[in-house]
Amino acid sequence: MFLDRAGMLLVLAALVIACSFTVPNFATPNNAASVLLAVSTVGIVATTMLFCLASGNFDLSVGTIIPAGGVLCALILRDTGSLPLAISGSLAFGALVGLVNGVVVAKFKINPLITTLSTMMMVKGLAFVFADYRSIGISHEGILDLANAAYPTIHNDRGGVLFQITTPVWICFALFAVFGFVLQRTTFGRNTLAIGGNEEAARLAGIPVDRVKITIFVLQGAVAALAGVLLASRMGIGDPKTAQGIELSIISACVLGGVSLSGGIGRMSYVIAGVFIMGIVENAMNLLNIDIAFQYVVRGAILLSAVLFDRFRQGR
């Protein structure tokens, strides 16, 4: 029981300790800060992907909602200069794509993989159309300040930054907490797991299955757009070509942590463990100057062994 709940967190702890001793420059405040920032995008979107997977669904479209959300934010800022409008417009777009996903999956009973693959392509096209095939610079001071605002910031003795936690990281932490609570302690969260566990039984128990599914996809779309806005403002540019293939990193992180692809099993602690294991392995490989092509091989192998391990653990 304890192993089931904490299993991957223990693996994460072991990984941190092992890397601290073997990877040069790993155990430094500076590197810790960069790992946190690096995982924040995947982490933010993984919080709602957890709901998607736990309900027995799947969402690929986040992979293009992220760049599209960033582009849209940059575009609205350029044309109106209004920050609230840019953020809400971008989130509304993400939510709209999620709504389409949710309605098609829940009401028309189309396989979520195919549905979100289709909307992923459509949104990718739209992002290029919005941006007119270019990337759009962001010059709005407010949002740049917001994205780079940090608390706490620890300086080294030469006045440089030693360690800091910036807004995207805080938002990621906040979403971990909020959605972790929602999954465990609200009707919506419990219904999500029930649907993933046995959809027909859930329906016959009076759970509004379609409504829950649609809500999950809408949340997922909006959160992906939020991640896109944060990424764009951090980079200072809305780029339709950014974050390619991120949807698979997000799903792998969840599955690596122990969220079941067939639904019904999932906890936020699993997601946190998965996101950080992925992020730390990537960071360690970068520090060790491992060739990028080889990094893919390693990441794939880790995912596969995690799933095999999970299978073994359940089959016991």
Add this chain to the structure above:
Amino acid sequence: MSNAAQPYLVFDAITKTYPGVKALRGVSFGVREGTVHALMGENGAGKSTLLKALSGAHLPTSGCFHIGGREHVFHSTSAAMAAGVAVIYQELHLVPEMTVAENIYLGHMPQRGGIIDRKQLRALAARQLQRLGENIDPDTKLSRLPIGQRQMVEIAKALTRGAKIIAFDEPTSSLSAREIEKLFSVINDLRREGCAILYVTHRMEEVFRICDACTVLRDGTHVRTYESLSETTPDALVKDMVGRDIIDVYGYQPRPHGSVGLDVHRLFGPGLNSPVSLKIAQGEILGLFGLIGAGRTELLKLLFGATPATAGDIAIHDTPVRIRRPADAIRAGLVYCTEDRKKEGILPILSIMENCNISARRHHVFPGGIINTRWEQQNASEQVRSLAVKTPSLQQLIKNLSGGNQQKVILGRWLSEDVKVLMLDEPTRGIDVGAKSEIYQLIFKLAREGVSVLVVSSDLPEIIGLADRLLVMRQGRLSAEFTRAEFEPERILAAALPVETSTAA
């Protein structure tokens, strides 16, 4: 070594332990050639475990089998097959998308140079089916056959592999009366051909009809083997199974009925052939009898809103209600325990607490849908206690419970609501004798408290033992009504049997 007096198949001190559980403790008995040997016991008595050991699916912890005088321990299902053992499970192991012929010869299809010889395959399969007296086109896709014929395909499959020991696991549980007759005649043929047949069932009539010998298991131990059924009686077998006397499992007592609880007027929808009207008083238990496929489950699903009805009016306690989905029915106090617990009842990988509270928690949440953990804990433990669910903890996953305990948790789910009408579809299917009796008492108690109960069962003694009044369905419509004074099994059954529309035999 082997002689005529020696049973063909001998279970020799078969023991199976799972972590923490001793599922079988040194079970020994023999099954003779040319006999049908019943294997009886409550759920959890070890029947399935024994079959799994025999089929090679699970390796016994200790003990072995003797088949025709030779000692065997099966490490795999193919080893068991090679020794001539075939186990025919309730859930058939066939491929729905393949043809009948392909299914029969799955894994050893006739071939020429690596290419399947379809002509020979068809001819061989046709011959096998004929031997069983089945007139099925071997090229039919399996998914298009009714369940009874699929079972015949499974039997044909066993025979092509030269099975001489055939074990049936509750083979009649989803068959119609006619399919059961067909199955029995095939079993009789197999007996005549000298097969040793092991027959697992809960149904007493079947044991006394087609079995020659009988072995009873209880709590993983061998209680007794009757070499001839003339040595025993149904009551004695029940006593062997439960280890105590059950005088009257039902204990029916008349109750006063109140005003109308459920009033259904000309309800119609998929699965019915004509509109259905019925009334149930408060405190009344209405039985609904019919063969599989008569439209009983379909009627309940229409009432519950699981399948949208196309016409009809429903009133509960004189208030008209509009039911378009299950949530509407539940809100109106009309709840439904499904027939297929595994597919439509339980949330297998969630806890008992979760399964119990899933519906009623909406009355107790804080604003924003935040769960009241105190209520959740309280309600689940109260239901578990009052329904006597046997479990070490509320956190136990429901899939780890026995059928009877799962059913109790589902009942607990609905009793957490303000129930006015309770619909039960085969409430005791796959449930052992002890738990059955508890569920009957619960049904009577709820009726005494004024709940209107609608209970569907294909077990005639059960429905006669429970109901105040009985409706019979046949071919998608109501065909007869009986008051308790008129309950005669023959008449009820006659009203349920299909009316032939053609003169074909």
